Amino acid sequence: MIANSIQLPDDGSCAFCAYLNGTRPYTILARDEVTAMLVTREQRGVAHVLVIPVRHVETVLDLSDEEACNVMIAVREAARVIDRAERRPGIAVWQNNGVPAGQSISHVHFHVAGTLPGGRTEWGDVPELPITETEALADKLRAARDDLAVEQR
Numbered sequence: 001m002i003a004n005s006i007q008l009p010d011d012g013s014c015a016f017c018a019y020l021n022g023t024r025p026y027t028i029l030a031r032d033e034v035t036a037m038l039v040t041r042e043q044r045g046v047a048h049v050l051v052i053p054v055r056h057v058e059t060v061l062d063l064s065d066e067e068a069c070n071v072m073i074a075v076r077e078a079a080r081v082i083d084r085a086e087r088r089p090g091i092a093v094w095q096n097n098g099v100p101a102g103q104s105i106s107h108v109h110f111h112v113a114g115t116l117p118g119g120r121t122e123w124g125d126v127p128e129l130p131i132t133e134t135e136a137l138a139d140k141l142r143a144a145r146d147d148l149a150v151e152q153r
């Protein structure tokens with residue numbers, strides 16, 4: 001197979017893998033064997049969640065069929081949870097592959113974010129929230145996720 005032409009960020013060891021294996025603190029909203037949902041410290045919407053495969057996969061080009069299915073289902077779940085928790089009039093989903101596209105961590109991740117007051121999401125600089133604040137966001141999102149799970153029984 002010919003290697004793809006995607007230019008990955010030169011980010012050394014993978015931050016997302018470090019979060020998943022517990023060597024760096026981060027807010028993990030939910031995880032199973034294939035996917036995980038993280039509450040990003042760079043909130044670009046109301047609220048802003050990342051969906052990733054648990055396996056270290058660099059870009060969308062490299063996802064297995066199983067990962068592609070499960071990641072998309074997790075993206076849908078993240079959107080439903082944000083809808084329930086935040087009641088925003090819009091939810092944006094985006095995903096970047098390669099430095100020219102804006103990828104900054106070389107582990108494929110989907111952004112799911114409720115729109116800001118006034119619309120859209122923030123593409124400029126945002127503050128990096130402390131873990132205490134992303135944990136507080138996660139508490140609200142987990143409560144919404146529990147509500148949805150009860151309704152789906």
Ligand SMILES: [Zn+2]
Nearest residue numbers: 014017056107
């Ligand atoms: Zn990784």
